[in-house]
Amino acid sequence: MFFEKCEKKSIDGVSYDITNGTVVEIWNCRSNLIEIYNAVDPGMADVTFNIDSYQTGKKDLIKMLKEFDKNYTKHIKSGYVEMNTIHTAAMKPLLDMLASNFNMNALE
16 A cells, blocks of 8 residues: 555556556555554654643544545545555466475475
């Protein structure tokens, strides 16, 4: 999910097209994750959370988590299918090599 924002991805010399809708969904999920990480980063927690701002910070964090859940659910229904196809095709040579290596070791 952390590919750079691009319309084509080249893996081992094979170029894969990524539709604009999937790029947007991935970017939204990535942005949400970064916002959540920044909100719960231990270095920032001392600065942002104190007795006066705890309730507001808690509500903001819950809002960010709900936004991520909404975007990720949307991504799973449409964008994940496309990206899973790309990942499966790109990893096939590696999986074949691992299976071959396993069979060779089992034979010995």
